[in-house]
Amino acid sequence: MPISIAAESPRRVAEVLAEIWQGMAVQCSHTFPTSSYIAFAGDEYGKLFLRFLIKTAILFL
Template identity: 50%
Template sequence: MLFHLSISAHDPRNVAQVIAELWRGHAHPFPPVAQGSWIALAGDDRGTAVEVYPIGTVLRETEGDADASGRASDESGFTATHAALATPLSQDEVMAIAAREGWPAKYRKRGGAFGVIELWIEGRQMMELLTQEMQAEYLAAMTGGGHPAQAAAPPA
């Protein structure tokens, strides 16, 4: 189970606020790791969150008995890091938010098994949004041995 993940953005405040809106949650500053960071909270019973750091922030191990620290880096391009997030909003509502923000978004069917809205935060960071209907498809595909990759895997 996932409790939180972190991503980076050019405008951490706006990105956190939009993610919170997609969840009907809330966002606020989150400076423990890097100044200028924000956190989007789903407001659910698990404390689900997305931490949004300033673009180029990388996490580094800290010596001794101290938390990892966020440091600036010149890395600011695309990333393989992404997440599938449940949303109580409809597909039309998600698409309207994407259009308002100027972020690319489109419906995709993954492996012919479940649908997602592929949302590109700031045009560079992919997030998959799943409406309630898409969540049901996802659960049917991902539980009980029905994952599309399992069908394509060679027998053991």
């Protein structure tokens, strides 16, 4: 299950986490707000964190 958090600078937060995890940060696809980013861990578990701009409402169904 992914974990998501709000941030004032989603891209920067994703880049820092990706660097710590030795993974990568990418902008989310067209189904998320354009200011959203994902940080992937460079490990065998496939951890990821979603970053959204503060005050963004996301509904996971």
